[in-house]
Amino acid sequence: xxxxxxxxxxxxIRPTPLRVSPVQIACFHATPTSRYASEKSxxxxxxxxxxxxxxxxxxxxxxxxxxxxxxxxxVDMAGYVAAExxxxxxxxxxxxxxxxxxLDTYSPSEKVVDTEAxxxxxxxxxxxxxxxxxxxxxLDSSFGYYTPKDAETLTDNVELSVQEDGSxxxxxxxxxxxxxxxxxxxxxIPETPAEDETVTTEEVAASDIAPTDAxxxxxxxxxxAPEATxxxxxxxxxxLENPTHLSIPLPSSSFTFALYKRILQLTGHQIPDGVLTRAxxxxxxxxxxxxxxxxxxLSEELEPLLADLPNVRLFEKKRVGLDKETELGRARxxxxxxxxxxxxxxxxxxxxxxxxxxGKVNDNFY
Amino acid sequence: MTLKRLRPLLRLRPVAPPxxxxxxxxxATTTSISxxxxxxxxxxxxxxxxxxxxxxxxxxxxxxxxxxxxxxxxRALVHSSADADHRFNNHTLATLGxxxxxxxxxxxxxxxxxxxxxxxxxxxxxxxxxxxALDHLGRNTWGxxxxxxxxxxxxxxxxxxKRLPPGEAPGLTPDSGVTVEYxxxxxxxxxxxxxxxxxxxxPAVRQFTRLHILSRKLDVEKMFLIKKPTLExxxxxxxxxxxxxxxxxxxETGRLSSHAVFVVGVYSGKNLLxxxxxxxxxxxxxxxxxxxxxxxxLYSPLEKDxxxxxxxxxxxxxxxxFIDAGEVII
Numbered sequence: 286x287x288x289x290x291x292x293x294x295x296x297x298i299r300p301t302p303l304r305v306s307p308v309q310i311a312c313f314h315a316t317p318t319s320r321y322a323s324e325k326s327x328x329x330x331x332x333x334x335x336x337x338x339x340x341x342x343x344x345x346x347x348x349x350x351x352x353x354x355x356x357x358x359x360v361d362m363a364g365y366v367a368a369e370x371x372x373x374x375x376x377x378x379x380x381x382x383x384x385x386x387x388l389d390t391y392s393p394s395e396k397v398v399d400t401e402a403x404x405x406x407x408x409x410x411x412x413x414x415x416x417x418x419x420x421x422x423x424l425d426s427s428f429g430y431y432t433p434k435d436a437e438t439l440t441d442n443v444e445l446s447v448q449e450d451g452s453x454x455x456x457x458x459x460x461x462x463x464x465x466x467x468x469x470x471x472x473x474i475p476e477t478p479a480e481d482e483t484v485t486t487e488e489v490a491a492s493d494i495a496p497t498d499a500x501x502x503x504x505x506x507x508x509x510a511p512e513a514t515x516x517x518x519x520x521x522x523x524x525l526e527n528p529t530h531l532s533i534p535l536p537s538s539s540f541t542f543a544l545y546k547r548i549l550q551l552t553g554h555q556i557p558d559g560v561l562t563r564a565x566x567x568x569x570x571x572x573x574x575x576x577x578x579x580x581x582x583l584s585e586e587l588e589p590l591l592a593d594l595p596n597v598r599l600f601e602k603k604r605v606g607l608d609k610e611t612e613l614g615r616a617r618x619x620x621x622x623x624x625x626x627x628x629x630x631x632x633x634x635x636x637x638x639x640x641x642x643x644g645k646v647n648d649n650f651y
Numbered sequence: 652m653t654l655k656r657l658r659p660l661l662r663l664r665p666v667a668p669p670x671x672x673x674x675x676x677x678x679a680t681t682t683s684i685s686x687x688x689x690x691x692x693x694x695x696x697x698x699x700x701x702x703x704x705x706x707x708x709x710x711x712x713x714x715x716x717x718x719x720x721x722x723x724x725x726r727a728l729v730h731s732s733a734d735a736d737h738r739f740n741n742h743t744l745a746t747l748g749x750x751x752x753x754x755x756x757x758x759x760x761x762x763x764x765x766x767x768x769x770x771x772x773x774x775x776x777x778x779x780x781x782x783x784a785l786d787h788l789g790r791n792t793w794g795x796x797x798x799x800x801x802x803x804x805x806x807x808x809x810x811x812x813k814r815l816p817p818g819e820a821p822g823l824t825p826d827s828g829v830t831v832e833y834x835x836x837x838x839x840x841x842x843x844x845x846x847x848x849x850x851x852x853x854p855a856v857r858q859f860t861r862l863h864i865l866s867r868k869l870d871v872e873k874m875f876l877i878k879k880p881t882l883e884x885x886x887x888x889x890x891x892x893x894x895x896x897x898x899x900x901x902x903e904t905g906r907l908s909s910h911a912v913f914v915v916g917v918y919s920g921k922n923l924l925x926x927x928x929x930x931x932x933x934x935x936x937x938x939x940x941x942x943x944x945x946x947x948x949l950y951s952p953l954e955k956d957x958x959x960x961x962x963x964x965x966x967x968x969x970x971x972x973f974i975d976a977g978e979v980i981i
Contacts, residue, residue, distance in 0.1 A: 595707035612806045615799040 372482070391430060396553035401525065403552055403574050405441075408524050410547035411533065411567055412440040416466050424543035431472040434550050439465050441522045445530040453533050472487060531568035538562075546644055676718060697811060698739070700725035705808025713842070720851040725807045727841035731836040732813035732827070733801035735962035741841035745949045751782045751853075755860045755959065761972065762955040764871060768978040770875050778869050784970065785836035788863065791820030795838060797831055810838050847885065849864065853962055872945055880940035884917065884924070887947065894920040896943070898936040905932045915939045948978070 333341040368374055398405055417427050442458040443466075457463050524530055536539045541564065547555055548570070556573040564570050591597045600608075610616040628637040678916025693699070700706050700721045710724055723744070733738040756779045760772055767775070778784055789810075798809040805811060815821055815828035847856045877883060881925045884896050902914040915935035916926045929935030956970045 293872040596704045596711065598702070598704040611804045613799045613809070616804075618929040 296620075304617060355636070387603055389430075392549045392555075393434075393551075393553045397551070401521075404525055404528070404552075405522075406551040407548060407571070407574065408445075408522075408528075408530055408568070409437075410544055410551060411445060411530050412443045412455075413452065413466060413470060413547060415445060415533070416463060417470065417543070418536075419455065420463075420467060422467075424539045427470065427543055428444045428546045428550060429472045431474045432470055432550065433473055439469055439470060444523065445533055447529065447532050447534070528568075531566065531571060533567050535564055535566060545570075578647045676782070676794055688746075697798075697801070697807055698725075700807045702971070703806050703808035705743035705806060709793065709795065709808060715846070716850045716855070718877055719845060723845045723849060724842065727845055728795065728808070728810045728831060728838050730837055731814040732829050733811040741837055742835070744841035744844035745837040746840075746844070746846075747847060748842065749780075751847055751856050752840060752843055752860065752864065755857060756864065757969050758782045758958055762957055765947055765952065765973040766950045766975040766978075767871070768948060771871065771948075774874050775869060775871055778874075779864055782832055782836040784867075785839040786832040789835040789839040792863075795835065797835070804874040819852055833920065834950060848907060855957065857959065872949060874946070875940070875941070875945060877941055877944055880944055883981055884940045884943050886981060887944070888919055888924075890962050893922075896924060896940070898939060900932070900935075917943050 330345075331515050332413070333345075376621050397406060414424070414427075417424060439462060444456040446454050446456075448454055493595065502511060541561055544567070545561055549555060556570055560570065560573050588599065591599060607616055696702055703725070704722055706721050710719065710721060715724070719736040725743045726739065726818070727744055729740045730739070731742045734740045737743055753776065756776050757772075760767065760775050760779075764772075764775075774838040790797075796809050798811050799814075799938050801811045801813055809832075812831065812834035813826075813828040815830050821827060821829055821833070843856060843859065846859050847853065850856075869980070881896075888894065888896050896917045896919050898915050898917050900913060900914050903912065905911045906913075911930055912928060913930075913932050913935040914926065914928045915932065915938075917924045917936070925939045925946055927938025927940070927942050930939050951975050954970065957973060958969070958972065960967055961969050
């Protein structure tokens with residue numbers, strides 16, 4: 286070969302990545318991946334053969350995805366109006382509307398807020414837990430998901446007290462009360478809805494003349510919630526005035542936990558772990574349920590006293606300097622026209638802006 | 652002695668007061684968006700005394716009778732430069748109060764010092780009931796605060812006036828501003844006028860004036876400036892028919908030293924008219940003559956009846972006041 290051609294060949298062979306133009310690089314990246322499909326019989330295939338010996342897992346051409354083979358669906362665009370916001374558009378992906386979650390929870394969805402109701406619930410929980418423990422029941426599994434939590438008055442007149450020697454005494458109004466309480470804590474598992482539907486359809490098909498009978502027949506297998514007895518009926522129980530049940534010691538962690546479970550089930554209030562572990566008596570749990578009333582603000586205390594005084598004027602907001610100035614007649618609204626507004630420097634004319642207090646534009650900045 | 656006739660009120664061009672001016676506005680049409688503030692249906696704070704805490708406090712501080720309304724007190728604090736309508740400013744009340752005050756103070760001074768020269772008499776009246784005295788009374792003693800400008804948001808318990816810009820002289824037009832001193836004095840006069848109207852007339856005003864105005868201390872003897880005391884004294888003695896005054900040395904010490912003290916007495920015959928001391932004989936004689944004249948002019952009768960006594964009860968026994976021939980004319 287001639288030296289010149291050799292030189293030329295060498296120059297052409299030597300890689301020159303820096304001299305590749307940006308446009309060319311862009312084109313290089315924008316090449317569709319299906320380009321590699323033509324190389325399936327090339328390096329990739331040979332490697333697969335060598336590695337796996339014929340039984341290569343996965344698709345032969347892993348670079349071509351199924352989506353690319355899919356056909357684009359033809360949609361009729363007639364009458365289509367693009368929406369400007371999301372209002373009115375169907376929400377896809379949620380079986381229920383946002384905000385409506387049909388999940389069953391152990392605790393009620395709404396917390397009990399009334400103080401008296403909380404005390405009643407606490408007393409009930411304590412009585413039930415003590416009764417279970419006295420009767421030797423398993424505390425860990427006593428209060429389940431289906432334990433009835435509707436309002437009842439069985440535990441109202443049960444008196445719990447701590448004796449001088451430290452033992453807990455439980456006094457029932459009637460001898461049957463203990464048994465009644467135990468039986469009320471039996472879990473009542475409701476019937477599954479499928480069975481109810483078959484019963485209903487049979488009844489309806491049989492007789493249409495008496496729909497009321499059908500309704501009652503439907504109702505029997507389904508667990509009906511007993512009518513909630515209003516808590517305020519009758520005279521207030523003794524424990525509200527004399528809360529001896531609050532001084533009962535918590536004997537074991539399983540007792541505490543069972544009690545907490547029942548409180549949660551009845552009231553919906555959660556008690557922090559630290560409080561549970563540190564609590565020694567039932568009364569230690571009360572601050573987590575019932576917060577002390579907020580201290581009265583000084584303004585609330587003074588308002589009735591000061592409202593009658595003619596030389597005292599009360600304001601809802603704190604008086605600031607501007608209020609005093611307004612009262613004196615000294616406050617003035619800032620007139621935007623009187624402020625110095627700078628909008629820039631025009632190289633030809635100079636200052637751009639508004640300077641109402643001087644008529645002439647001053648170019649002499651230097 | 653009768654009350655001075657009230658000065659006739661000047662009839663000014665009728666101008667709507669701020670309270671009414673805010674009501675008289677063009678109503679915006681429903682189609683256009685009005686950039687003006689909404690039409691007021693209640694009076695602004697500057698004309699709402701019930702909103703102010705300062706007014707009941709002032710009322711109580713002055714121990715005004717419960718029959719004295721807060722509204723009159725609020726009106727008394729509005730100068731005519733703040734509101735030209737005489738129904739809402741203190742002009743008429745101030746006129747009434749000024750008349751009463753001038754009368755009561757002048758009768759007090761006249762009965763107390765019947766021989767007081769006219770110029771000093773006028774100066775004494777001004778010292779009790781002039782602009783500066785009443786301004787000091789209102790601002791420092793009564794604690795009336797002053798508004799900066801007569802705008803609508805101002806508290807009704809503040810003295811409202813249009814201030815005179817610095818460097819300007821007070822003008823006669825309604826739009827010109829006034830000094831704070833003048834406005835404060837007018838407010839004090841207006842409050843006194845209100846006492847006359849609401850608290851049962853002259854007896855209440857007399858008591859109030861005695862407590863607040865006439866109880867103030869005034870050194871009348873320090874108001875004299877006698878230019879030629881010896882001459883004046885000799886003229887006085889001649890007029891009154893006394894023997895001509897003679898100065899006699901009472902005591903002296905250190906005549907030849909640098910700090911001599913001479914005590915000289917001026918006699919009319921055997922009666923000592925006045926005594927004075929000085930560093931020289933002349934000075935002592937001058938001072939003695941001045942003291943003699945002051946003793947004459949500052950004569951105060953022990954028993955005196957105020958003429959206004961008869962205004963309350965025309966049948967009461969009245970002892971006429973001492974009337975002097977007047978000051979000596981040189």
